[in-house]
C-alpha cells in the first residue's frame with residue numbers, strides 16, 4: 001500500500017498520533033487498516049486529484065477537514081482495536 005495523496009498522508013499521520021496516545025497495537029498492519037477505514041469514511045472530494053495538489057493541500061489545512069479526519073481516524077482506530085487483523089509475523093517485524 002503506497003500512500004501518495006495528501007489526504008492519505010494526513011490520515012496516516014493522525015492514525016500515528018492517535019495510536020501513540022492509546023494502548024492499542026500500532027503495527028504496520030493495524031496502521032494501514034485504520035488509515036484505509038478512515039479514508040473510506042471521509043468525503044470523496046478530499047481525495048480528489050482533479051484540482052491539483054496545491055489546492056488540496058490548502059483545503060486539507062482547514063479546520064473542518066482536520067475535524068473530519070480526527071473523527072474518522074478515532075472511529076477507525078476503535079474498529080481496528082476491536083478486531084485487529086495483524087498476523088503474529090507482522091508483530092515480529094515491527
Ligand SMILES: [Zn+2]
Pocket residue numbers: 025026027028029030031084086
Ligand atoms: Zn497490530
